[in-house]
Amino acid sequence: MSLTAHAEFSCPYCMAKNDLEIDEENDLNQQQIADCQICCSPIEVIVTAGYDGGFNIVAKTDSE
Template structure:
């Protein structure tokens, strides 16, 4: 049994989709900096539970 949930988010720089593994027990309501898997730019992601499921909000690091 896997403890993570597969998710995707769109890179705010190059607009490609990136894969992300989310640990529901530890990652909800956390902020992280990850690098885009394509263009390698730093992306600030926030993982929230919006009541309907897990949502990943991706922003440029310089916003």
């Protein structure tokens, strides 16, 4: 059994889909900085638990 879950989000700079591995024990409700896999811009990512058992991912630019 994997300890991480897979999720996707769109880069707020270039709108490209990015993959994110989420550790449900440690990553929920934490702010992270991730670089876009396409344009390499820094993205502020916040992961919260979703109502349907999934995840809500908020991805913002550093100026938001």
